[in-house]
Amino acid sequence: MIFLADFSPIRPEWGLLLWSTIIFLLFWFLVGRFAFGPIRDALKKREGDIQDALDEAKNAREEMSNLKAQNEQILNEAREERTKILREAKEAKDSIINEAKAKAKEEANRMIASAKTEIENQKNAAVTEVKNQAGMLALEIAEQVIRKQLSGDSEQEKFANSLIDEIKLN
Amino acid sequence: MRRIFLSFWCILSLAVFATAQDQHGHDNHDGHNHAEHADHSGQDHADHSGHAHANACGYTHEDVFNPGAVAFHHISDQNIYSIGPVAIPLPCIMYVKDQGLEMFSSGVFEADSHGSGIYAYNRWVIYEGSVRRILDKQFPMGKVAIGEHNLFPVEETMDNGKKRDVIHLCYEGEAWRCDSKSYADGGFLGGGMSSYYDFSITKNVMTMLIVFILVAWVFIRVARAYKKREGLAPTGTQNLLETLFVFIQDEVAKPFLGAKWERYTPFLMSLFFFILALNLFGQIPFFGGSNVTGNLSFTLVIAVLAFVVTTFSGNKHYWEHIFWMPGLPAWVKVIITPVEIMGMFIKPLTLMLRLFGNITAGHMVIVIFVGLIFIFGQNGANPGAAYGTAIGSTLLTMFMMAIELLVAFLQAFVFTILTASYIGAAIEDHHHAEEAH
Numbered sequence: 001m002i003f004l005a006d007f008s009p010i011r012p013e014w015g016l017l018l019w020s021t022i023i024f025l026l027f028w029f030l031v032g033r034f035a036f037g038p039i040r041d042a043l044k045k046r047e048g049d050i051q052d053a054l055d056e057a058k059n060a061r062e063e064m065s066n067l068k069a070q071n072e073q074i075l076n077e078a079r080e081e082r083t084k085i086l087r088e089a090k091e092a093k094d095s096i097i098n099e100a101k102a103k104a105k106e107e108a109n110r111m112i113a114s115a116k117t118e119i120e121n122q123k124n125a126a127v128t129e130v131k132n133q134a135g136m137l138a139l140e141i142a143e144q145v146i147r148k149q150l151s152g153d154s155e156q157e158k159f160a161n162s163l164i165d166e167i168k169l170n
Numbered sequence: 171m172r173r174i175f176l177s178f179w180c181i182l183s184l185a186v187f188a189t190a191q192d193q194h195g196h197d198n199h200d201g202h203n204h205a206e207h208a209d210h211s212g213q214d215h216a217d218h219s220g221h222a223h224a225n226a227c228g229y230t231h232e233d234v235f236n237p238g239a240v241a242f243h244h245i246s247d248q249n250i251y252s253i254g255p256v257a258i259p260l261p262c263i264m265y266v267k268d269q270g271l272e273m274f275s276s277g278v279f280e281a282d283s284h285g286s287g288i289y290a291y292n293r294w295v296i297y298e299g300s301v302r303r304i305l306d307k308q309f310p311m312g313k314v315a316i317g318e319h320n321l322f323p324v325e326e327t328m329d330n331g332k333k334r335d336v337i338h339l340c341y342e343g344e345a346w347r348c349d350s351k352s353y354a355d356g357g358f359l360g361g362g363m364s365s366y367y368d369f370s371i372t373k374n375v376m377t378m379l380i381v382f383i384l385v386a387w388v389f390i391r392v393a394r395a396y397k398k399r400e401g402l403a404p405t406g407t408q409n410l411l412e413t414l415f416v417f418i419q420d421e422v423a424k425p426f427l428g429a430k431w432e433r434y435t436p437f438l439m440s441l442f443f444f445i446l447a448l449n450l451f452g453q454i455p456f457f458g459g460s461n462v463t464g465n466l467s468f469t470l471v472i473a474v475l476a477f478v479v480t481t482f483s484g485n486k487h488y489w490e491h492i493f494w495m496p497g498l499p500a501w502v503k504v505i506i507t508p509v510e511i512m513g514m515f516i517k518p519l520t521l522m523l524r525l526f527g528n529i530t531a532g533h534m535v536i537v538i539f540v541g542l543i544f545i546f547g548q549n550g551a552n553p554g555a556a557y558g559t560a561i562g563s564t565l566l567t568m569f570m571m572a573i574e575l576l577v578a579f580l581q582a583f584v585f586t587i588l589t590a591s592y593i594g595a596a597i598e599d600h601h602h603a604e605e606a607h
Contacts (some may be wrong), residue, residue, distance in 0.1 A: 009466060011360065019372075019466045033441075039412075
């Protein structure tokens with residue numbers, strides 16, 4: 001029954017076989033060469049581009065995070081440096097002040113000591129001068145006294161008293 | 171929802187239009203209708219309301235609707251392209267043994283939309299859309315009027331014991347035997363070789379050419395778009411086709427073909443898109459109902475190509491696995507080897523039959539659903555039943571068309587994925603095969 005009709009498509013027809021082969025091969029070679037191949041390559045290239053872009057983004061992100069970590073480190077280092085500098089400055093200041101104080105004290109002491117010595121020297125010079133003056137006066141008085149003795153005792157006494165008045169220690 | 175109603179209405183009105191035409195045909199016997207594909211096997215037609223024509227050679231032609239014959243008629247290849255009531259003539263290229271090529275237009279037969287001509291031309295006639303050759307040299311050459319209903323089938327027994335219908339022409343009271351074209355079935359399917367080959371641009375060839383040009387044009391434009399719009403997101407057609415392209419590439423080519431997927435991409439894409447386009451083209455209602463992928467000749471060609479590509483891609487391990495499967499005892503190998511060799515040929519055979527069967531079945535089911543209108547309407551004798559059935563048939567046809575749309579994609583995909591798996595098995599590296607055992 002199935003093959004009753006004379007127009008059954010189940011029978012391979014020579015003409016259709018020939019044309020199907022020609023047309024399909026032509027389709028395969030033409031469209032494959034000028035469309036499917038280029039599309040495949042374009043898609044592959046695009047896929048590669050997308051992958052590259054993603055990789056690049058990932059790399060950039062990693063780099064960014066690296067940079068950030070680096071910045072953080074630098075900042076921390078700077079902070080430490082600052083603290084250190086401040087501490088050192090403080091130390092320097094303290095030491096300078098202390099040194100200055102010590103120096104001043106020492107200077108003062110030294111000045112006091114030298115003043116004392118000077119005073120002592122001056123005092124000694126003055127005492128010596130006084131002694132010399134007193135010696136000189138005593139000598140002069142003695143000399144006068146000796147000269148007047150020859151003229152009487154009363155005279156001499158008078159004279160000695162006038163001399164003593166004359167001296168009057170300036 | 172509104173669209174569904176609209177399409178339902180469209181299909182229904184077309185069905186009603188067809189019924190009306192059928193009745194018209196019965197009223198004045200002018201022009202042909204589906205009933206002319208009557209069952210000629212000699213069964214009793216008494217119950218049918220069909221009209222009978224008797225020709226001068228004593229052959230009685232019953233105007234009875236035979237859905238099986240109509241379905242076969244609609245899915246078969248023809249020498250004319252009928253779109254609705256318009257029959258577009260196609261070029262006929264005949265190769266007659268000992269005579270060489272003959273070329274003419276099928277328009278000379280002045281065939282109606284069902285493919286039966288009222289003229290003979292240089293001893294060629296057209297019946298059911300197929301050009302046949304009158305063998306007898308007595309028959310006059312040139313354009314000869316033969317009238318209507320004078321071409322009729324006669325059952326013949328072939329040399330191999332099979333029965334087949336052979337068309338005869340009743341001309342001037344005598345029956346002239348008409349040869350059918352040669353078929354490549356070796357006579358097993360009621361065909362066999364005859365006195366001529368038909369290399370015409372038939373309906374199916376025309377469809378293939380149209381689809382070839384359409385698909386090639388679209389794809390070459392898309393390929394150009396990739397070049398021109400490099401680095402930009404795809405748009406429009408490019409976007410639509412890219413979805414399918416990438417689907418086949420990533421789901422079919424890459425998993426099955428491994429590292430060599432690029433080499434086979436053009437072949438697999440050609441298979442998928444050509445089959446898909448032909449499937450979809452055949453789905454367009456009232457557009458000739460081209461049934462290329464539902465024709466064994468076409469599926470045979472692409473299955474053979476799939477076989478050729480697989481066979482020529484086969485590496486050492488593939489042939490080793492076929493002829494002397496490693497890792498098996500010798501006596502098992504003796505059994506396995508013939509099975510494997512058969513498998514080589516059965517694989518493309520199943521490819522060929524699967525696509526053919528699915529698409530043909532879809533076309534036939536739709537024709538038969540529409541045919542129900544004529545069966546229940548008793549060839550126009552019962553219009554009430556015809557209109558009633560029309561509603562049901564329309565719903566069923568719409569449903570089937572939706573299914574067929576799915577099948578169009580599915581079968582193109584299945585053909586491609588199976589071809590890819592066969593090629594993949596042929597080019598597989600050895601260490602994969604080792605793991606499989």
